[in-house]
Amino acid sequence: MRTVVSSKGQLVLPAELRRVDNIEPGQHFSVERRDAGMYLLTRINPTPNAGFVDWLRSCPESDWFQSIPSESTDSL
Secondary structure, three states: OOOOEOOOOOEOOOHHHHHHOOOOOOOEEEEEEEEOOEEEEEEEOOOOOOOHHHHHHOOOOOOOOOOOOOOOHHHO
8 A cells, every 4th residue: 555744744644544443543552673774563452441540530520539549558
């Protein structure tokens, strides 16, 4: 498959590839230069709870959620 780099440096993945690999808008990728003209594009899977703490803190009720310090198991 072929694609074109836009004037903004954006690269469009063909629809067939996006469909086969379930690629959706907003997903993140890393790009690694392997050699002159050769690049590796890898999808970055977010951690399962990414954004959860921010979501809890966005509660409109003040002080509803407070972080607690992590306890070490060294003292057990």
